[in-house]
Amino acid sequence: MNKTFFFFILLLLGFVSCSKDTTDNPQTGSITIEADESFENITRVLKDRYMLFYPKTKINFVTKKENVALQDLLKGKARVIVMSRDLTGDEKKAFKQKFGADVEPARFAADGLVFIVSKNSPIASLSVNEVKNMLQDGKKSLIFDGVNSANTSFVAKRLGLDPNKLQYSTLASNEEIIKNIDKYPNSIGVVGYNVLSRPHNTESKQFRESVKILPITDVNGKVVEISTHTLKNNTYPFTRVLYFITNEAYFGLGNGFIRFSCSQPGQIIAKKQGLQPFYIIPREVKITE
Numbered sequence: 001m002n003k004t005f006f007f008f009i010l011l012l013l014g015f016v017s018c019s020k021d022t023t024d025n026p027q028t029g030s031i032t033i034e035a036d037e038s039f040e041n042i043t044r045v046l047k048d049r050y051m052l053f054y055p056k057t058k059i060n061f062v063t064k065k066e067n068v069a070l071q072d073l074l075k076g077k078a079r080v081i082v083m084s085r086d087l088t089g090d091e092k093k094a095f096k097q098k099f100g101a102d103v104e105p106a107r108f109a110a111d112g113l114v115f116i117v118s119k120n121s122p123i124a125s126l127s128v129n130e131v132k133n134m135l136q137d138g139k140k141s142l143i144f145d146g147v148n149s150a151n152t153s154f155v156a157k158r159l160g161l162d163p164n165k166l167q168y169s170t171l172a173s174n175e176e177i178i179k180n181i182d183k184y185p186n187s188i189g190v191v192g193y194n195v196l197s198r199p200h201n202t203e204s205k206q207f208r209e210s211v212k213i214l215p216i217t218d219v220n221g222k223v224v225e226i227s228t229h230t231l232k233n234n235t236y237p238f239t240r241v242l243y244f245i246t247n248e249a250y251f252g253l254g255n256g257f258i259r260f261s262c263s264q265p266g267q268i269i270a271k272k273q274g275l276q277p278f279y280i281i282p283r284e285v286k287i288t289e
Contacts, residue, residue: 026252031257033061034062036082036151037065037145038084038145038151042275043082046260062078067148069082080248080258081245083243085153104245108277111239112238113190115189116189119211140167141188142188145191146172150192154240158240174191178196189211193226196274216237218237228274228275242275244262
């Protein structure tokens with residue numbers, strides 16, 4: 001009996017020592033999540049809903065440019081980040097060296113990059129090739145939300161261009177581009193679809209009504225408008241898939257939040273945000289082309 005009791009105590013102590021390194025679990029604790037401003041709406045709603053379900057959790061949400069958020073994840077300043085492009089080989093290598101595991105993206109929604117002009121603009125559509133040429137012709141007629149953003153990184157990857165050699169103008173944010181596009185009649189704004197996609201949000205509705213969203217002509221000459229249907233079928237040329245990455249090595253609050261976002265409750269939220277939930281996207285959809 002004494003030996004059995006002694007063994008039980010050792011086992012219990014070992015369990016406690018292994019468990020004490022985890023300071024949170026899916027129902028309690030505090031973490032920081034970072035996402036690009038283009039994905040702020042969907043990320044903020046997901047985290048607010050999660051905290052409503054689990055009131056003992058605290059998810060601090062911070063907007064950061066996509067590449068900056070990735071660096072914060074590697075430095076341990078953030079537990080979870082949202083990405084829209086595939087990581088480079090060097091980035092995957094850095095992640096594995098830092099955390100001892102491969103990157104495991106958790107895809108949760110399809111979003112898109114949209115091109116907007118003033119309501120009075122004579123421009124009716126834009127082609128993929130035109131976008132590529134405009135980023136190289138020196139006129140800087142495309143307006144992005146700064147460098148290192150998800151939008152600039154994605155379009156560079158999508159078009160096979162060096163992100164450091166893109167030529168464009170900048171404003172502070174997606175919202176600033178929408179609000180000020182009338183001041184730049186010869187320019188085209190480039191914003192994340194989620195800023196405009198929320199069907200029942202007053203601000204998003206006002207944004208949609210204030211600008212013209214240009215349909216895109218693909219490489220086969222077909223004109224495609226962005227919608228949940230064209231995102232689902234991956235026919236919109238600038239479709240991108242949003243996914244989470246975490247540096248959390250155990251099933252804590254970060255992984256709990258990710259599981260929630262990728263399960264039915266989170267997918268319903270993505271749909272209500274006007275995006276395409278990933279779980280019903282055909283398997284051929286890629287993060288990047």
